[in-house]
Amino acid sequence: MKIMTCPINGERPISEFYYWGAIKTPPNPDICSDEEWSDYVFNKNGAPGIKKEFWCHSPSNTWFVAERDTLTDTILKTYLYDGGAK
Amino acid sequence: MPWRLLRFGLSKKHPEPRMFDAPDALKPSYDVVIIGGGGHGLACAYYLARDFGITNVCVLEKGYIGGGNTGRNTTIIRSNYLTPEGAQFYDKSLELWQDLSTEFDLNLFYSNRGHFTLAHTDAAMRTSRWRAEVNKHYGIDSEVVGPEFVKKHAPMINLQCGHHPIMGALYHAPGSVARHDAVAWGYGRGANMRGVEIHQRTEVLGIDTKGGKVCGVKTSKGYIETTKVLSATAGSTPRILKMLDIDTPIFIHPLQAMVSEPLKPWLDTILVSGSLHIYISQSSRGELVMGASLDPYEVHSTRSTLDFPEGLSAQMLDMFPFLSEVKVMRQWAGMADMTPDFAPIMGKTRIDGFYLDAGWGTYGFKATPVSGKTMAYTIANDKPHELITAFSSERFKNYELTGEKGAASVGH
Numbered sequence: 033m034k035i036m037t038c039p040i041n042g043e044r045p046i047s048e049f050y051y052w053g054a055i056k057t058p059p060n061p062d063i064c065s066d067e068e069w070s071d072y073v074f075n076k077n078g079a080p081g082i083k084k085e086f087w088c089h090s091p092s093n094t095w096f097v098a099e100r101d102t103l104t105d106t107i108l109k110t111y112l113y114d115g116g117a118k
Numbered sequence: 119m120p121w122r123l124l125r126f127g128l129s130k131k132h133p134e135p136r137m138f139d140a141p142d143a144l145k146p147s148y149d150v151v152i153i154g155g156g157g158h159g160l161a162c163a164y165y166l167a168r169d170f171g172i173t174n175v176c177v178l179e180k181g182y183i184g185g186g187n188t189g190r191n192t193t194i195i196r197s198n199y200l201t202p203e204g205a206q207f208y209d210k211s212l213e214l215w216q217d218l219s220t221e222f223d224l225n226l227f228y229s230n231r232g233h234f235t236l237a238h239t240d241a242a243m244r245t246s247r248w249r250a251e252v253n254k255h256y257g258i259d260s261e262v263v264g265p266e267f268v269k270k271h272a273p274m275i276n277l278q279c280g281h282h283p284i285m286g287a288l289y290h291a292p293g294s295v296a297r298h299d300a301v302a303w304g305y306g307r308g309a310n311m312r313g314v315e316i317h318q319r320t321e322v323l324g325i326d327t328k329g330g331k332v333c334g335v336k337t338s339k340g341y342i343e344t345t346k347v348l349s350a351t352a353g354s355t356p357r358i359l360k361m362l363d364i365d366t367p368i369f370i371h372p373l374q375a376m377v378s379e380p381l382k383p384w385l386d387t388i389l390v391s392g393s394l395h396i397y398i399s400q401s402s403r404g405e406l407v408m409g410a411s412l413d414p415y416e417v418h419s420t421r422s423t424l425d426f427p428e429g430l431s432a433q434m435l436d437m438f439p440f441l442s443e444v445k446v447m448r449q450w451a452g453m454a455d456m457t458p459d460f461a462p463i464m465g466k467t468r469i470d471g472f473y474l475d476a477g478w479g480t481y482g483f484k485a486t487p488v489s490g491k492t493m494a495y496t497i498a499n500d501k502p503h504e505l506i507t508a509f510s511s512e513r514f515k516n517y518e519l520t521g522e523k524g525a526a527s528v529g530h
C-alpha cells in the first residue's frame with residue numbers, strides 16, 4: 033500500500049487522503065477579464081513534472097501541501113500551507 | 119496450433135503478407151503528419167486517404183501500433199449519451215462501426231450485446247429517464263426498464279446488490295463490444311494500402327512553428343517538414359501541447375481494468391453500475407472484462423495498484439456473489455486524458471496547421487471511426503466538421519461546457 037505523510041498525523045495509507053489538484057494563484061477577480069478568469073478556472077499545465085498540490089487527510093480534515101513527481105508518483109515533501117506567504 | 123503456423127516455423131520464408139509495411143526511413147516532408155498510432159490517429163489517416171485522396175501522410179508512433187489506450191480499453195461501444203451533441207456524435211460512430219469488418223476484410227469480432235446502466239437510487243432512475251428521452255428524440259434505441267427485465271437478461275445477478283437494490287436500468291440494445299487491436303490494424307492496413315506510411319518506434323520530440331504556423335516536426339528518426347500536424351496521443355497529449363506552450367483543461371489520471379480467468383459463457387450483456395462504479399462484460403474467450411472509475415489523482419504512467427482489484431471485486435461480489443471463487447488473471451492501466459465536462463477537445467487550435475484530437479479519457483474507443491472521419495474532414499478543409507464544433511477548445515474560454523458527466527463518469 034502506498035503511504036503518504038500527513039504533516040499532523042504522520043505516515044498513513046494513501047486511501048485516507050484525497051487529492052485536490054495543483055495549487056494555482058487566482059488573478060484578481062475585480063479587475064481581470066473573463067478570459068483571464070476562464071484561463072485560471074480551466075486551463076492547467078497538464079504535463080508531468082514535480083507539482084505542488086493540495087491534499088487532505090480526510091479522517092482529521094487536515095489540508096496540506098504535497099510536492100509530488102506526477103511522472104513517477106513519488107511524494108517528495110509534505111507540509112502545512114503557509115497561506116501563500118512569499 | 120494451425121498447420122499453417124507450423125509451416126511458417128519450419129520455412130525461412132514468410133509468404134503471409136504483414137499487416138502493413140515498415141519503411142526504413144522518413145521522407146523529408148509530408149502533407150500531413152499524424153502523431154500517435156492508436157485507433158484515432160490511424161482512422162484519421164485512413165479517411166484522409168480514402169475520402170480526400172490525401173496520401174502523402176505519415177503516422178508516427180513512439181511505441182507500437184495500438185499499444186496506447188486503444189489496446190488497453192474494455193471495448194464498450196454505445197451511443198446513449200446525455201447531451202444532444204454527444205448523442206448525435208456517438209450515434210454516427212455506431213453507424214460507422216456496422217460495416218467496418220466488411221470494409222477492412224478483417225474480423226473485428228464486433229458483437230452486439232445490449233447495454234444496461236443499472237440504477238440503484240431515485241436520482242439514477244431520473245437520469246436514466248432523461249437520457250432515454252434525449253436518446254429517443256435523436257432516434258437512438260434507448261429505454262428505461264424494470265428489475266425483472268434486468269434479471270431476465272442477466273439471470274445470475276443479485277438484484278439486492280448488497281445494500282444497493284437495483285431499481286431499474288437504462289437499456290440500450292445496440293451496445294456492443296469489439297476486438298480493440300484489430301480496429302487499429304484494420305485502419306492501419308487500410309491507410310497503408312492507400313499510401314500512408316506508418317512509422318513505429320518513432321517519437322515526436324518537438325514541433326516547429328514560424329509566424330504562428332506549423333512548419334516541421336522533430337522526431338527520434340530525424341526532421342520532417344510539414345504544414346499540418348494532428349496530435350492524437352490520448353494520455354500523452356499534455357506533453358505534446360507543452361512543446362507548443364498550449365495549456366488546456368486536460369488532466370491525466372490512470373484508468374485501470376482487469377480480466378478474470380476464462381469461464382463458460384454466462385453473461386451476454388454489458389452491465390454498468392454508476393452507483394457501484396463498476397462495469398462488466400464477458401469476452402468471446404470467456405474472460406470477464408471488468409472496470410471501474412478513474413484513479414483518484416494525477417499520474418502519468420501505466421502502473422497498476424492493488425487497491426484497484428480489491429475495491430472492484432468487493433463491489434462486483436455484491437452484484438454477482440457466485441464469482442467469489444473466480445480468479446483474476448491480469449490487470450493493467452492506461453493514461454486517461456480527461457476534461458472537466460467529459461467531452462473531447464477536437465479541431466483547430468490557435469496555431470495554424472496544428473490540429474487536436476484529445477480529451478478521450480475513458481470513453482474514446484467507441485468514437486474511433488467518427489473521430490477519424492471528422493478529423494480527416496477538418497484537416498482536409500481546415501474547417502471543423504459540423505459534428506465536432508461543440509467540442510472545440512474555445513468552449514472553455516466562452517464558458518460553454520457540455521454537460522456529459524451523467525453519461526460518461528464510470529470509465530467506459
Ligand SMILES: Cc1cc2nc3c(=O)[nH]c(=O)nc-3n(C[C@H](O)[C@H](O)[C@H](O)COP(=O)(O)OP(=O)(O)OC[C@H]3O[C@@H](n4cnc5c(N)ncnc54)[C@H](O)[C@@H]3O)c2cc1C
Pocket residue numbers: 153154155156157158159178179180181182183184185186187188189190191192193194195320321322323350351352353354358373374375409450451452453454478479480481482483484485529530
Ligand atoms: C482501462 C481503460 C478502459 C477503457 N474502456 C473504454 C470503453 O469501454 N469504451 C470506450 O469507448 N473507451 C474506453 N476507454 C478509452 C479509450 O481507450 C481511449 O479513449 C481511446 O482508445 C483513445 O484512442 P487514441 O487512438 O486517441 O489513443 P491511444 O490508443 O492511446 O494512442 C495514442 C498513441 O500515441 C502515441 N504517442 C504518444 N506520444 C507520442 C509521441 N511523442 N510521439 C509518437 N507517438 C506518441 C502513444 O504511444 C499511443 O500509442 C478506456 C480506456 C482505458 C485506459
